[in-house]
Amino acid sequence: MAVWIFLGVFILIAVWAVAIFNRLVKNRNLVLEGWSGIDVQLKRRYDLIPNLVETVKGYAGHEKETLARIVELRNSAARAQTVSEKAPIENMLTQTLRQLFALAEAYPDLKANQNFLDLQGQLSEIEEQIQFARRYYNGAARDMNIMVQSFPSNIIARSFGFKEADYFEVELATEREAPKVQF
Numbered sequence: 001m002a003v004w005i006f007l008g009v010f011i012l013i014a015v016w017a018v019a020i021f022n023r024l025v026k027n028r029n030l031v032l033e034g035w036s037g038i039d040v041q042l043k044r045r046y047d048l049i050p051n052l053v054e055t056v057k058g059y060a061g062h063e064k065e066t067l068a069r070i071v072e073l074r075n076s077a078a079r080a081q082t083v084s085e086k087a088p089i090e091n092m093l094t095q096t097l098r099q100l101f102a103l104a105e106a107y108p109d110l111k112a113n114q115n116f117l118d119l120q121g122q123l124s125e126i127e128e129q130i131q132f133a134r135r136y137y138n139g140a141a142r143d144m145n146i147m148v149q150s151f152p153s154n155i156i157a158r159s160f161g162f163k164e165a166d167y168f169e170v171e172l173a174t175e176r177e178a179p180k181v182q183f
Contacts, residue, residue: 034139051119145165
């Protein structure tokens with residue numbers, strides 16, 4: 001009788017461990033899927049930036065410092081591999097692109113250029129998609145981190161090498177502030 005009880009307890013513990021392991025695998029795959037979604041949108045933005053820079057060069061060639069910074073950040077971001085490497089660079093790139101659009105205010109011909117307006121619209125759409133992808137990724141990272149940190153799933157996570165996922169966060173204080181709109 002004791003053998004049957006021991007066997008029953010052992011089977012319950014094994015089923016419980018397998019269920020937790022499978023949830024950890026699912027959450028890890030959701031994090032990877034979320035990162036893939038961000039990566040796709042970032043690639044779209046990287047592809048758009050050279051066209052945007054070339055259009056602005058024609059009108060504001062003496063703003064070389066801002067244009068060079070955008071190209072430098074784009075290249076750095078494309079080389080970064082992990083979330084912790086890529087997030088700060090992406091935040092700086094977003095900030096520098098905002099500066100580029102602020103420059104356009106000083107060049108009425110540029111603001112009226114249809115190609116620039118089209119590129120600006122595309123970039124705006126891509127930025128929105130990046131935000132959606134970031135939210136999805138961060139939700140998946142949150143779920144993974146809860147599993148990795150909470151008891152008793154942390155025992156299984158630690159045993160099989162599951163790690164916490166990094167969040168893709170806004171790091172610049174200026175990005176947290178609401179924009180000032182004046183008419």
